[in-house]
Amino acid sequence: MISSIKWRFVFVYFLLVFIAMAIVGIFIVGRLEDQQIKAVTRDMEQEIQSISSSISDNDWLENASDIQNTIDEWPLGSNQTLYVIYDEDIPTIIASNAEQKENVVGYNALSNKYIDPIIVQTAFNGDKGESIIEELNENIINKHLSYPVYSSMGKLNGVLYMTYNLENVYNTVNESKTILTSATFLALGITIFLGFLIASSITEPIRDVTKKAEEMAMGDFDQFVDVKSDDEIGQLASMFNHLTLKLKETIQDMDLERSKLDTIFNYMAEGVVAVDTNGYIIHVNPIAMDILGLDEGLSYGEEKIDLLKLNIHKIDYTKKENLEGSVTTKINSKVYKIKYAPFNNEKNIVGGLIVVFQDITQEHKLDNMRKEFVANVSHELKTPITTIKSYTETLLDNELDKVISQKFLSVIDSESDRMARLVRDLLQLSNIDYNKTNWKRTEVSICDMIRDIISKLDLLIKEKDHKLELDLRENLPSVIVDKDGMEQVILNIISNAIKYTENNGKINISVYSIDKELVIKVKDNGIGIPKDDQHRIFERFYRVEKGRSREMGGTGLGLSIAKEIIDAHDGRIEINSVLEEGTEVTLTLPLV
Ligand SMILES: Nc1ncnc2c1ncn2[C@@H]1O[C@H](COP(=O)(O)OP(=O)(O)OP(=O)(O)O)[C@@H](O)[C@H]1O
Numbered sequence: 001m002i003s004s005i006k007w008r009f010v011f012v013y014f015l016l017v018f019i020a021m022a023i024v025g026i027f028i029v030g031r032l033e034d035q036q037i038k039a040v041t042r043d044m045e046q047e048i049q050s051i052s053s054s055i056s057d058n059d060w061l062e063n064a065s066d067i068q069n070t071i072d073e074w075p076l077g078s079n080q081t082l083y084v085i086y087d088e089d090i091p092t093i094i095a096s097n098a099e100q101k102e103n104v105v106g107y108n109a110l111s112n113k114y115i116d117p118i119i120v121q122t123a124f125n126g127d128k129g130e131s132i133i134e135e136l137n138e139n140i141i142n143k144h145l146s147y148p149v150y151s152s153m154g155k156l157n158g159v160l161y162m163t164y165n166l167e168n169v170y171n172t173v174n175e176s177k178t179i180l181t182s183a184t185f186l187a188l189g190i191t192i193f194l195g196f197l198i199a200s201s202i203t204e205p206i207r208d209v210t211k212k213a214e215e216m217a218m219g220d221f222d223q224f225v226d227v228k229s230d231d232e233i234g235q236l237a238s239m240f241n242h243l244t245l246k247l248k249e250t251i252q253d254m255d256l257e258r259s260k261l262d263t264i265f266n267y268m269a270e271g272v273v274a275v276d277t278n279g280y281i282i283h284v285n286p287i288a289m290d291i292l293g294l295d296e297g298l299s300y301g302e303e304k305i306d307l308l309k310l311n312i313h314k315i316d317y318t319k320k321e322n323l324e325g326s327v328t329t330k331i332n333s334k335v336y337k338i339k340y341a342p343f344n345n346e347k348n349i350v351g352g353l354i355v356v357f358q359d360i361t362q363e364h365k366l367d368n369m370r371k372e373f374v375a376n377v378s379h380e381l382k383t384p385i386t387t388i389k390s391y392t393e394t395l396l397d398n399e400l401d402k403v404i405s406q407k408f409l410s411v412i413d414s415e416s417d418r419m420a421r422l423v424r425d426l427l428q429l430s431n432i433d434y435n436k437t438n439w440k441r442t443e444v445s446i447c448d449m450i451r452d453i454i455s456k457l458d459l460l461i462k463e464k465d466h467k468l469e470l471d472l473r474e475n476l477p478s479v480i481v482d483k484d485g486m487e488q489v490i491l492n493i494i495s496n497a498i499k500y501t502e503n504n505g506k507i508n509i510s511v512y513s514i515d516k517e518l519v520i521k522v523k524d525n526g527i528g529i530p531k532d533d534q535h536r537i538f539e540r541f542y543r544v545e546k547g548r549s550r551e552m553g554g555t556g557l558g559l560s561i562a563k564e565i566i567d568a569h570d571g572r573i574e575i576n577s578v579l580e581e582g583t584e585v586t587l588t589l590p591l592v
Pocket residue numbers: 492496497500501524526527528529537542543544545549553554555556557558559560583
């Protein structure tokens with residue numbers, strides 16, 4: 001308890017007042033006792049002088065009874081005892097007012113137990129003697145005074161010896177002591193009370209600040225103390241409030257910053273995971289959890305990830321230069337660029353790795369497509385060039401007859417056509433890709449266009465003995481399209497149906513309108529397209545059976561061009577096909 005400032009303050013205060021009161025008390029009581037005794041002594045002296053001048057100037061022994069009478073008549077107080085001592089050979093009491101004077105008068109003064117022989121002697125030597133004596137076993141304190149009395153002749157007549165009971169004096173002194181002690185207790189009581197109040201007024205605000213600081217330490221920053229004064233404690237309180245405010249602001253800023261970072265961390269497109277030096281996950285964002293197939297309820301510091309599985313090798317935490325890099329890794333059919341770098345912990349040493357996953361599946365796919373495209377173009381061009389080259393060389397090197405030469409030249413011609421077609425198709429795709437195609441939209445009757453196309457393909461249909469069914473509704477609205485482009489699309493679809501249907505096949509072409517859309521369906525009962533290939537059918541150069549398609553003069557660009565053109569017209573192209581049963585291609589164009 002004494003360790004608290006409050007009680008220490010009260011204790012010191014108490015001690016100070018106690019010491020002050022004790023010193024003052026001792027001083028006052030001492031002085032009072034002194035004064036009282038001096039007053040008594042003065043009274044005694046006056047009394048003795050009056051008595052001495054009232055008794056006979058002649059030899060006292062001869063006038064002893066007169067002296068006794070004078071003393072008897074003298075108004076002495078009950079606490080005063082007078083002895084008249086005459087010096088015969090020994091100092092003898094010749095008169096007295098003592099209670100049992102018959103036991104005293106006529107006896108040796110020095111053997112009287114109430115008389116101090118030393119001061120008797122002093123008086124007989126001519127000096128005034130005085131002493132204070134506590135009478136043994138009687139609880140009485142007496143003031144003793146001895147006084148030499150001379151005759152007018154200058155002869156020592158004897159000694160007047162007076163004792164004075166100091167009971168009253170000591171009663172007064174004791175009373176004063178009691179008063180002073182009570183006053184001291186009262187003062188100490190007030191001291192404790194006031195000391196407590198003052199100490200409280202000092203310690204309460206400090207205790208308040210301490211309590212609020214404790215609550216702040218536990219994370220509650222809404223702590224303010226009342227500033228009740230302008231003194232040092234008031235300044236401490238307002239400084240505390242200022243600090244709290246600053247701290248709150250700083251923490252709010254930090255929270256804001258952290259929440260921003262959290263949002264970025266949680267919603268960024270890249271997956272991020274932080275691992276400690278033992279490979280345990282210490283932080284992970286939702287994307288990375290998804291990539292790594294981690295459980296939502298994962299607790300940090302318990303789940304490990306295998307860096308080797310991510311293609312991150314050579315991790316050596318003693319060599320900082322080995323801790324940074326990037327790798328490409330395939331995880332669950334997706335391709336990721338993984339970048340990693342070390343981070344420092346609170347001890348400013350490497351605490352682990354931050355691993356960032358960037359999904360590059362699309363780029364990877366595009367890159368592969370680009371490579372495949374270049375390879376396809378080269379391959380498609382190489383075949384006719386090789387044919388043309390070898391046929392031309394044969395023609396140049398040998399003298400061939402006209403029929404064979406004609407045959408060779410017609411092969412060269414058809415291969416050149418094929419190359420020209422390929423280059424034209426590629427150019428068309430490139431123009432579409434770079435938005436260079438100028439679509440000339442005009443009002444076109446699709447039914448007329450289909451009839452035109454069929455008449456162009458008539459020879460081919462007849463060659464393969466296909467049965468053609470046309471279901472063209474009457475009064476169909478015309479569409480606003482680029483005539484050449486649309487003709488190219490429909491021509492490719494119908495010629496595909498002819499090409500990829502065995503002889504004696506059945507081809508059905510129907511056109512109708514529904515819900516402000518024009519629908520063109522081309523259905524065949526041909527070889528069909530395997531399910532696995534159907535989703536790739538619109539890719540450039542994609543052909544189901546490359547050899548067979550090429551034989552038929554196809555390049556595999558027809559449907560990809562068709563899709564681009566239909567997309568540019570805000571239409572749709574869909575393929576439904578069952579292997580060896582047939583294919584149905586549906587074109588949908590918006591009607592205005
Ligand atoms: N009606 C169909 N029946 C079966 N397979 C088809 C049909 N239409 C297209 N295909 C398949 O789709 C592939 C791509 O067709 P696309 O029209 O793009 O190329 P192509 O006809 O081979 O060549 P191009 O049209 O450039 O002369 C074809 O090679 C073929 O394998």
